[in-house]
Amino acid sequence: MEGSGSYPVSLSSLHFPLAAQSVSQTLSSLRRSALSVTNRLRSIETDATFVQEVADHYGLPLVANERCGSWYIPPEAKTGSAYFKSTDGHTGQWDFSFRRLNIQVLPIARQHGGCIIVDSTRRGKLMPDALSKTVPIWCAVLNRALFPSERTYHAVQFPPNFLGSSEESQIERRIDGFVKSLKDLKLDLGDLRQQLGNPIRVAWANRSYFHPTDLHKGEGYNLLVLCSASKRVHGAEISEGGYIQGAGDDSEGWAHGLIPPVFWANKSALFATAEDDLPGFIEELMGEYRQQTDGQQTHLILPTKNLFLSQRDPQLHDSGAYDLVIDCNGKPNTDDESPNRLDLGCGSLKLGSRDLRKSLDKVQAFVRSRLGADPSLKLLVTCESGKDLSAGTLLTILCLFYDDSGDFSTQKQGQAMNKQFIRQRLAWIMSSKPDANPSRSTLQSVNAFLMERPDY
Structure with a gap:
């Protein structure tokens, strides 16, 4: 055949143009x-x-x-x-x-x-x-x-x-x-x-x-x-x-980290921003928001008169408004250790809950020593979220040292340390700070620590 040398002679020599994308890829993109x-x-x-x-x-x-x-x-x-x-x-x-x-x-x-x-x-x-x-x-x-x-x-x-x-x-x-x-x-x-x-x-x-x-x-x-x-x-x-x-x-x-208050405050600007530029713009907005909202609100845990819960904030810790501070995520500094501050050095998420279990002995000793000497001292407990590890730590303190009236006491109250009693004290925290949310891992650590103790 004339010119046959220019035709492919096998399937392997056939070259088909690749489709830009499959149907499924197109649908995924849409x-x-x-x-x-x-x-x-x-x-x-x-x-x-x-x-x-x-x-x-x-x-x-x-x-x-x-x-x-x-x-x-x-x-x-x-x-x-x-x-x-x-x-x-x-x-x-x-x-x-x-x-x-x-x-x-x-x-x-x-x-x-x-x-x-x-x-x-x-x-x-x-x-x-x-x-x-x-x-x-x-x-x-x-x-x-x-x-x-x-x-x-x-x-x-x-x-x-x-x-x-x-x-x-x-x-x-x-x-x-x-x-x-x-x-x-x-x-x-x-x-x-x-x-x-x-x-x-x-x-x-x-x-x-x-x-x-x-x-x-x-x-x-x-x-x-x-x-x-x-x-x-x-x-x-x-x-x-x-x-x-x-x-x-x-x-x-x-x-991309955007939260409702920032969305509503910047709605028009967000809608006017190209999709590819939104992550960077949101990051800028959130940075400005965090600067404007420095200083976290603390919550008094009723019926106590001196236990407070908050998200960790160096300015709050150093404000002098609280006599004692327990920072669940703060890194211990043995060279400059304050007698009125306890840094537990817990990690985040489940690792933090396991770290907390190993640190609750320190919490017990710290509270017994400081509040035992003066029960009127104000104690602030903090963590990264102000909802998880700090809530678990405060729950431990309430179970060990506070009676049904919310008063500090180192004496046993004649109450068995069981899950029902722990749940009663947890209800104090949830009533005082409704968005507190101790994880299952944190509560398991607290329960294990409290119920393994022959004498609290």
């Missing part, structure tokens, strides 16, 4: 584009408009179910925070959290006749389990424990046509056990009743319905409106023109 930071922030802005409409409809203040809920509420419109976990509403795992008592919601509800608890959930769901089950469980427990004669409010209030009758009945059967466990904490139920004022009624607000349609705040009850901020999306984000359901969820994975 999905990443749809889930951009800008799309997330614009979706949050859209959902926040709905949340404000709910607030206007009911005439009630907004409370964020952290951490997701704060994205949907401008700081000036946010009255408080709650910490209801969706996992406590998961099927078969229904629970009333004794680590997250959410007592801070009670005075807000009393003052305003109720409040709106704001949360969201990811694609495909109408509302998170926190709003369909966890909060209704919490309301039923409080109604029964604080208002035993108000039987009208004792049943668990469920969203309409959402759960199966079997799941509802199984949840209902657990409530009395939760009530007993709450009473076993020995909190002042009379004081809690005074803080709340009236039993709780529950309503739901989402993009599909308001239920009950004619229920508003009124005399004789506090209305908790459980608001799911996002529009329900059944398909992929690509089909929604960039709208993302539950855009504020799991912000650690997409926000």
Whole structure:
């Protein structure tokens, strides 16, 4: 054949141009584009408009179910925070959290006749389990424990046509056990009743319905409106023109360190910034924010008069406002060791919890020596977050040295050192600092240290 020498003679000599990218790669690229930071922030802005409409409809203040809920509420419109976990509403795992008592919601509800608890959930769901089950469980427990004669409010209030009758009945059967466990904490139920004022009624607000349609705040009850901020999306984000359901969820994975107050303060500038430039711009904004918010708030742990909890802050430590400081993450300095300061040198996360277990003997000796000499001294306990290791350390101190009235004592109180007693003292911390969140590893370290001691 004429010119046949110019044709390939085998398959191996055939050269096909490589496709720019496969179909799956193209779809992945489109999905990443749809889930951009800008799309997330614009979706949050859209959902926040709905949340404000709910607030206007009911005439009630907004409370964020952290951490997701704060994205949907401008700081000036946010009255408080709650910490209801969706996992406590998961099927078969229904629970009333004794680590997250959410007592801070009670005075807000009393003052305003109720409040709106704001949360969201990811694609495909109408509302998170926190709003369909966890909060209704919490309301039923409080109604029964604080208002035993108000039987009208004792049943668990469920969203309409959402759960199966079997799941509802199984949840209902657990409530009395939760009530007993709450009473076993020995909190002042009379004081809690005074803080709340009236039993709780529950309503739901989402993009599909308001239920009950004619229920508003009124005399004789506090209305908790459980608001799911996002529009329900059944398909992929690509089909929604960039709208993302539950855009504020799991912000650690997409926000580059951005937090809600900084978003709301710089919303226009963020929207005007190119996607590729956003990480650097966010870093700048967060640096400015940290400079403006130097100095962390401390929390007095009631009913004590001298135990304080805070995120670590050198300025706070050196302010002279506290007589004694225990810094869980501070590096010990044997060359310049202050008799009124104890640095434990714990690491972060689970490593820090294990380090704490090895350091609690030092904490016990330090507190016995210093507060034993003068119980009126103010003691500040800090860690990186102000929520984990410091809370575990304070829990140890409360169990070892403080009686039921919150007074320092080195004498045994005739109380067995068991998990129930430790839980009672933990309730003091959670009531005084609702966002405290000692990890499971930290609590295991504290429990092991306390319950292995033959004499405390």
